[in-house]
Amino acid sequence: MWSFSLVIVIFACIHAIFSIVAHICNPHSNKIDNDILENSIFVCIVSYKDENWIPDVINMLTSSKCFQRVFIGVIEYIEKESISEDIPNKFRNNIRVKTVSSKTAKLLSHGRKECFENLYRNEKYVLFTKSAQLCDSWDEILINYVRENDEMVISTKLDNSTDSKFLKIKSVETNNVVLCTGDLHSSHYMQYIPSILWCEDFSFGKSECAYICFSGEHFLEIAANYHEEDVKVYHPGACIGKRVPHPTGLRSKTTISLAKKEKVVAFLKKIGIDMKRKHVAPQLLCGLTLNPNSEECISKYGSIWQAKLMIENLK
Numbered sequence: 001m002w003s004f005s006l007v008i009v010i011f012a013c014i015h016a017i018f019s020i021v022a023h024i025c026n027p028h029s030n031k032i033d034n035d036i037l038e039n040s041i042f043v044c045i046v047s048y049k050d051e052n053w054i055p056d057v058i059n060m061l062t063s064s065k066c067f068q069r070v071f072i073g074v075i076e077y078i079e080k081e082s083i084s085e086d087i088p089n090k091f092r093n094n095i096r097v098k099t100v101s102s103k104t105a106k107l108l109s110h111g112r113k114e115c116f117e118n119l120y121r122n123e124k125y126v127l128f129t130k131s132a133q134l135c136d137s138w139d140e141i142l143i144n145y146v147r148e149n150d151e152m153v154i155s156t157k158l159d160n161s162t163d164s165k166f167l168k169i170k171s172v173e174t175n176n177v178v179l180c181t182g183d184l185h186s187s188h189y190m191q192y193i194p195s196i197l198w199c200e201d202f203s204f205g206k207s208e209c210a211y212i213c214f215s216g217e218h219f220l221e222i223a224a225n226y227h228e229e230d231v232k233v234y235h236p237g238a239c240i241g242k243r244v245p246h247p248t249g250l251r252s253k254t255t256i257s258l259a260k261k262e263k264v265v266a267f268l269k270k271i272g273i274d275m276k277r278k279h280v281a282p283q284l285l286c287g288l289t290l291n292p293n294s295e296e297c298i299s300k301y302g303s304i305w306q307a308k309l310m311i312e313n314l315k
Contacts, residue, residue, distance in 0.1 A: 046111035073119030168287035
């Protein structure tokens with residue numbers, strides 16, 4: 001007679017064999033598993049006294065092409081009670097939460113650093129974003145942009161519309177650069193377009209350069225650090241998402257003291273901004289890099305001629 005424990009072992013082995021066979025015979029299951037391993041995404045979210053962050057996060061998962069590869073880390077700054085227990089069971093494996101007192105909150109860059117250091121689990125790609133409603137298949141679109149390029153990030157300013165935008169310089173103030181946006185003349189999700197600066201609203205890239213996003217307290221410091229590491233910044237070719245209503249989040253540093261920031265000053269001069277003279281190259285006022293190629297001109301203004309005309313009008 002076989003012992004009861006031996007019977008249990010035999011049944012377990014048989015079950016394991018059938019599971020393996022079923023897994024092999026199901027190519028869709030294999031594809032998802034491989035995709036999770038090869039293209040996992042960590043989304044860094046900082047929630048400050050926001051009792052409605054769960055629907056926003058779930059929307060990110062449901063609008064993705066493959067939510068199984070998307071893992072969202074949320075630093076939840078609370079005044080009273082956490083709402084993390086309200087996360088639906090279906091998405092509990094995809095959402096990681098660290099709850100802390102709102103009294104400890106500082107700047108956005110600090111919150112993102114705390115989120116990354118505590119909740120990141122070696123995903124291949126990292127997305128830093130403010131509260132946003134992302135477009136369908138946003139994960140696939142972003143991965144396709146950077147899959148073959150380790151030295152680029154996709155960054156954009158999030159507006160309250162689904163219009164395709166690109167960054168422009170509005171003005172230079174004492175110790176700050178004011179950004180605005182223009183409408184892309186032609187847009188397509190298959191292309192990415194050179195950006196004049198990095199924007200903290202939305203930044204996606206491979207995990208190897210994620211640390212740069214909290215390497216400074218002002219966005220110009222972070223942009224200079226990307227430049228120093230030779231990481232190029234691009235816009236998505238079409239609207240990747242729009243801002244959603246939310247409580248006032250963690251603030252970002254609004255000014256930067258340039259007295260001991262030689263690297264930032266040198267970076268700004270190289271791209272066409274002289275902070276001492278408060279002068280901005282006309283290309284940047286148009287949202288164009290200093291030496292735009294034909295693709296950039298056409299995407300932003302419809303033609304090379306029109307882009308050159310805009311630049312001439314601002315000289």
